Amino acid sequence: MMLSLLHDNLDYLLWGNLTRGQPGGLLLTLGISLAAGVLATLGGLVGGIALCMGGPRLCRVLNTLVQILRAIPVLMLIFWCYFLLPILFGIDIPGVLTVIAALAVINAAYLSQSVKAGIDAIGDGQWRAAQALGMTRWQALRYIILPPALRAMLPSFVNQWITLLKDSSLAYVVGVAEFTFVATQINNREQVYPLQIFGLLAIGYLLLCSTLEWLGRRAGRMPA
Amino acid sequence: MTPPSWLGQGWLAPHYLGWLLQGAAMTAALALCVCLSATVLGVLLTAAQDSKQRWLQWPARLFCSLHRNTPLLVQVLLWYFGVGGLLPDQAMQWLNSPHQLALPLGLNLSWPSFEWLAAWIALSWYSACFISGELAAGLRTVGSGQRLAGRALGMSEWQIFRFIVLPQALRHIRQPLLGQYTAIIKNTSLTMAIGVAELSYTSRQVESETLLAFQAFAVATLLYLLLVIATQLAGSRRSAEEPGR
Amino acid sequence: MKTTSLLLALTLLGTAGHALADRLDDIKKAGVLRVAAFDSNPPFGFLDAQTHQISGLDVEVAQAIAKKLQVKLELVPTNPANRIPLLVAGKADLVAANFTVTDERKKQVDFSLPYFASGQQFIARKGSLSKPEQLAGLRVGVDKGTTQEIYLREKYSKTTVVAYDDTPLAFTALRNGNVQAISQDGSKLAALLANAPDKAKYELAPFTLTREYQAIGLPKGEARLTKAVNDTLVELEKSGQARKIYDRWFGPKTKAPLPRDFKIGDAA
Numbered sequence: 254m255m256l257s258l259l260h261d262n263l264d265y266l267l268w269g270n271l272t273r274g275q276p277g278g279l280l281l282t283l284g285i286s287l288a289a290g291v292l293a294t295l296g297g298l299v300g301g302i303a304l305c306m307g308g309p310r311l312c313r314v315l316n317t318l319v320q321i322l323r324a325i326p327v328l329m330l331i332f333w334c335y336f337l338l339p340i341l342f343g344i345d346i347p348g349v350l351t352v353i354a355a356l357a358v359i360n361a362a363y364l365s366q367s368v369k370a371g372i373d374a375i376g377d378g379q380w381r382a383a384q385a386l387g388m389t390r391w392q393a394l395r396y397i398i399l400p401p402a403l404r405a406m407l408p409s410f411v412n413q414w415i416t417l418l419k420d421s422s423l424a425y426v427v428g429v430a431e432f433t434f435v436a437t438q439i440n441n442r443e444q445v446y447p448l449q450i451f452g453l454l455a456i457g458y459l460l461l462c463s464t465l466e467w468l469g470r471r472a473g474r475m476p477a
Numbered sequence: 478m479t480p481p482s483w484l485g486q487g488w489l490a491p492h493y494l495g496w497l498l499q500g501a502a503m504t505a506a507l508a509l510c511v512c513l514s515a516t517v518l519g520v521l522l523t524a525a526q527d528s529k530q531r532w533l534q535w536p537a538r539l540f541c542s543l544h545r546n547t548p549l550l551v552q553v554l555l556w557y558f559g560v561g562g563l564l565p566d567q568a569m570q571w572l573n574s575p576h577q578l579a580l581p582l583g584l585n586l587s588w589p590s591f592e593w594l595a596a597w598i599a600l601s602w603y604s605a606c607f608i609s610g611e612l613a614a615g616l617r618t619v620g621s622g623q624r625l626a627g628r629a630l631g632m633s634e635w636q637i638f639r640f641i642v643l644p645q646a647l648r649h650i651r652q653p654l655l656g657q658y659t660a661i662i663k664n665t666s667l668t669m670a671i672g673v674a675e676l677s678y679t680s681r682q683v684e685s686e687t688l689l690a691f692q693a694f695a696v697a698t699l700l701y702l703l704l705v706i707a708t709q710l711a712g713s714r715r716s717a718e719e720p721g722r
Numbered sequence: 723m724k725t726t727s728l729l730l731a732l733t734l735l736g737t738a739g740h741a742l743a744d745r746l747d748d749i750k751k752a753g754v755l756r757v758a759a760f761d762s763n764p765p766f767g768f769l770d771a772q773t774h775q776i777s778g779l780d781v782e783v784a785q786a787i788a789k790k791l792q793v794k795l796e797l798v799p800t801n802p803a804n805r806i807p808l809l810v811a812g813k814a815d816l817v818a819a820n821f822t823v824t825d826e827r828k829k830q831v832d833f834s835l836p837y838f839a840s841g842q843q844f845i846a847r848k849g850s851l852s853k854p855e856q857l858a859g860l861r862v863g864v865d866k867g868t869t870q871e872i873y874l875r876e877k878y879s880k881t882t883v884v885a886y887d888d889t890p891l892a893f894t895a896l897r898n899g900n901v902q903a904i905s906q907d908g909s910k911l912a913a914l915l916a917n918a919p920d921k922a923k924y925e926l927a928p929f930t931l932t933r934e935y936q937a938i939g940l941p942k943g944e945a946r947l948t949k950a951v952n953d954t955l956v957e958l959e960k961s962g963q964a965r966k967i968y969d970r971w972f973g974p975k976t977k978a979p980l981p982r983d984f985k986i987g988d989a990a
Contacts, residue, residue, distance in 0.1 A: 272774075293787045324659065324705035326666040328677060329698050337691055339811040348813070415546065422548035424668075428761075428799045433550060438769050439797075440558075441762035443888035445897070445919050448559035455547045455555060462546035558891065561898035569899035573861065589860075591900050592884065672863075672884040672895070680802055682885065685867035688830045690807055 254448055262439050269430050276343075277430035279457060285349060285431060286418045289356035293417060294410065295359030301368020310440045315365070322362040327420050331390030335427040341466065352424040352431075360417045364410065371406035372398055404473075415462045422458070432457060489692045493683045497693070500679030501700040505594060507675060508662045508704075515655075515661065519608030524638055526609065527616060541606040549603050550667050557595040557671040596668035605662050611653040613644035646668040655712040659705045666701075678702055735816045738845055746947040749815055753782055754794045757784040758814035758939075762774035765913045765971035765978075766820040779971045780818040783837060783938070783955075785818070786963065790954040801888050803867030806830055817939030820910060822869045832942055834951045836935035837964070839984035842870050843908035844927040845896065847944065849892070851903055851927040857881045863892035863901035869903045873932060887915055898928075903927070907934065909972065915977035930950055935984075959986040 269277015276284065304312055320454070322330075334351040338344070346354070375398050383393035425434040436454040440447055489497075525537035544552070561569070569591075577586035589597070619642045627637035637692035680697035684690045741910050749755050760767030767778040772773060776797045788795035798814045807970050809813045809831050823833045844851055844862070851857075858880035864871040866885040884901055886892040891958040892904040892916060904911075915921050938951050940953060958964040964986055 260667065261771065270774050320668060321702065324663075324702045325698055326677065326701060328666045329701065330671075333698070336807040336811045337694065337814075339813065342690065343812075345812045376591070380733065419546075419548040422550045426551070428801070428804060430799065434799075436678065437554075437887075437891075438761055440894075441888055442769055442771065444890055446916070447584040447894050448562060451555040451559050452549060455551050458547045458551060459543065463542065466542075467478065557900075558894050558898065561900060562894070566899060572900055573901075590884075620941075670887060672886055678866075678885070681866055682871075684807075684825075686801055686872055688806060688826060690810070 256292055258443065258446060258449060259453075260430040265439065266432070266435055266457075270433060275430070276433045279432045279461075281349070281430060282418070282421050282432040283461075285353055285421045285424065285429075286414075289353045289421070290414050290417055292353070293360035294411070296357060297364025297368055297410075297413075299371065300361060300365030304369040304392065304396070305372045319362045321367060322359050325359075326444035327355070327359055328423050328426060330359055330408050331423055331427060336422060348424075348429045349429055352421070352427065354379065356417055356420055359420075360413055363416075364413050366404075367406055367409040367413070373407075375402050375407060378416070407469065407473050411465065411473075414466055414469075418462055418465065419458065487689070489683065489687060489689060489696065493687055493693075494696065496679045496683055497676065497696050497700060500674060500676035501704065503674055503679075504662065504665050504701075505704060506667050507593070507600070507668070507673070510597055511600040511604055511661050511665070512658050514597070515604035515608055515657075518601060518605035519612055520643075521654060522605055522609035523612040524635070525617065527638065527642075528720065530692070533574070537609075539703060541609060541658070544606040545610070549664055550670060552603055553599045553667055553671055553677065556599045557592065561595065563686075567676040572618075573605060592668070592671050592673045595671060596665070596673045600661065600664060600668070604664070606658060607660070608654065608657050611621050611650045611657060614653070615650035616642055618649050619645050647697050651712070655709060659708055662708060663701065723886045739808075744946060745815060745941060745944045746950060749791060749947070750791055752793075754796050755784075756798055756814045756815065757788075758798045758805055758817045758819055759784060759799040760799070760801070760891055763820065763910055763914075764917055765976075766910065767818075778836075780820060781965060782967045782970070783958070784816065784818040784969075786958055787818075787938070787951055787954045791950060802865040803887070805939065809941055812941070815947070819939075820907060820936050821939045822907075822934045823853040823937050827939075829851055830884045830942070832944065832948055833901075834938035834940065834948060835986055836937045836976045836984070836988075837955050837986050838909070838936040838956075839935070839988075840907040840909040840934055841930035842873060842905060842932045842934065843911050843930050844903045844905050845893070845911050845924050846927055847896075847923060847990070848905040848925045852929075854878075854929055854931065857903070860903055861901040863895045863904040866905065868906070868969060869917045869932075869934060870907075874905060877931075881895055893918065894940075907936075912978040912980060913971075916976075925955060927979050955986050982983070 266373070268280040269275055273279065278407060284341070300315060304315055307315070320351045331352060334346075334355040335348060337362045339346070341366075372394075379397055380393055382399045388396070404410055421431060422433040425437060428434065431439075440450045442451065522537050522541060525533040528534060547675075564572075572588075572591050572594070623641055623645075624637055627641045632640070665673075665675050666677040669681065670676055672678070674682075676697050680693045684693040687693065752947045756924075759776055760778070761769050761776050765778050766780045767776055769775070776799060784797070785795055794801065798808060800808055800814075800817070800819055802819070804948065805817045805819055806827065809817050817831075820838070823834075823836060827833075844857075851860075857874075857878050860878050861882040861884055862874060863884050863886055864874060865888060871883060871885050884895070886895060889904070889910060891905050892901070892906075895901050896904050897920070906914075908926065910942055911926055915924060915926060938955075940948050940951065955964075958967070965982065970976075972978065972982065
């Protein structure tokens with residue numbers, strides 16, 4: 254039974270209707286995660302550096318924003334971005350993009366705090382040594398502080414990327430045809446194999462996230 | 478006061494606000510139960526991973542990596558729709574019919590619905606793995622010399638863990654732990670997929686009945702913010718009271 | 723600073739609502755009609771096992787409308803609860819998803835002429851549900867955001883209503899014993915049951931609670947688009963196409979035959 258279930262649906266689960274120009278399934282999950290991951294990483298770096306280098310007023314605004322974003326469930330945030338922003342601003346953004354935006358923003362908020370913590374962890378002595386060498390604050394950040402700080406931050410970045418990959422499953426609430434959504438569609442059609450279908454779904458994510466975790470661990474062990 | 482046109486027709490009637498408050502209460506109750514059980518389970522998982530016994534270490538590690546590396550939503554669906562189908566009919570019937578446990582003082586504790594149970598188990602197991610991750614990080618801050626000292630005093634592995642390592646580690650992980658508790662509050666929102674009447678579920682319910690999407694979600698978002706802020710305030714108050722911190 | 727930008731945003735909000743272009747012109751200009759349709763509710767809208775495309779009765783009606791407007795059809799998969807938000811947020815031009823006409827919904831969206839009629843029914847284990855009075859004390863599964871959910875909660879206060887994202891998921895809950903019955907449009911339930919591999923264990927309860935009419939949902943105030951949709955529907959009935967579509971999904975040769983007791987244009 255499991256075999257014919259797999260045989261009939263595997264291509265749809267893996268890449269949706271790609272042949273008709275509508276990527277979906279695991280492929281879309283990867284696409285969403287990659288795009289949101291890159292954006293979140295950049296946003297997190299910029300936010301974290303701003304938290305360290307910016308004035309007190311900028312920091313207060315950023316901190317409030319981060320606190321609010323961290324207090325709202327991702328599900329609610331996706332909902333806001335998808336249904337309510339168009340009503341509020343009269344602009345329509347495609348579903349995939351809203352999900353990418355929501356995931357990028359919320360993960361950037363988390364990452365900016367990790368970046369800030371990573372920079373703070375580098376001792377004051379380093380800053381002062383750089384200053385003694387005649388470097389500006391920005392030069393010190395770029396050449397002295399960031400290189401070791403980024404290496405130390407890698408584990409928390411990897412963790413955040415894994416979280417993001419898992420959270421992309423929430424796109425299912427707004428009907429974006431990613432891995433989880435496609436699996437519920439198949440489950441709804443087949444009706445009597447929820448354990449098998451959701452089990453397969455779990456294994457798919459498990460493979461992806463474990464690979465990411467393993468890659469992160471390998472990169473962490475590499476010499477600088 | 479009439480709302481602007483883009484808000485739709487009118488504000489939420491008081492009894493819909495009541496529904497949302499009920500949803501928030503359900504979210505709070507579920508989150509509280511999960512926090513308690515996940516913390517206990519998290520400590521056990523950490524102790525198992527920390528132990529020298531292979532047969533304890535490996536299953537605990539496997540359990541954690543399985544749960545950490547799959548989306549919570551998938552786990553919730555798997556528990557409710559998948560595992561629910563595996564249970565024998567009689568068990569399911571018993572689980573779904575009302576039961577009451579009479580407590581002293583005339584209180585009655587009613588058996589929760591299967592939705593609630595599935596949500597509680599899924600959330601507890603998932604969160605326990607993250608809590609155990611934070612605990613393990615906290616444990617690493619306790620030097621191995623202290624463990625050796627404990628052994629020299631003739632303490633057992635469990636005693637060393639319980640009386641030397643854990644109290645110190647707990648102090649280090651108060652903030653991360655608080656972060657996990659807020660994550661639990663937010664994660665309860667996923668259980669709307671299996672029909673648990675928590676805050677996200679009731680906000681959709683209010684939305685479908687009044688068709689005032691903006692208002693319903695704004696109130697729900699606000700209530701989530703309040704719950705999370707209350708948790709954080711309670712947590713930081715506690716750590717401020719802590720002597721020697 | 724923060725307050726000014728907030729004010730600015732609010733002013734923008736106020737104006738956004740007024741800048742209404744005619745949707746029909748937009749559709750023709752884009753060359754695409756975006757229709758929200760079910761992806762998990764045979765025979766109205768479901769994912770075809772072979773083609774992995776959404777097909778069904780609602781989809782064929784949508785195809786006819788797109789053909790009439792001479793534009794390409796783009797289907798947006800939806801579950802019951804997302805139908806109105808999709809329309810209000812402008813994510814879809816029309817909703818063709820077994821959409822029941824109600825006064826409450828008319829405040830948010832417009833409706834075309836009804837093209838389908840059915841009533842609220844129940845699926846339960848064989849022999850366990852035969853009259854409405856038995857609903858008291860039962861746990862009944864429904865879909866989030868449907869008229870059935872609202873009706874049961876209002877009229878049957880002793881029934882515990884549990885809402886799921888879609889009817890097949892509610893059916894799974896019934897199978898697992900989490901609910902003792904599920905409620906939906908009779909036509910939808912008949913088809914769901916016909917497609918169930920274990921249909922021998924369940925039956926459609928022999929009573930109907932309400933009479934409901936299903937129509938195409940449209941954004942508010944789009945008179946020209948509404949007229950185009952209505953004209954198409956009337957033409958479908960006149961040309962006999964409407965009956966053909968109906969018979970393809972509910973005719974005597976289908977898995978869940980249902981006599982056609984409503985024609986487009988009948989008084990609703």
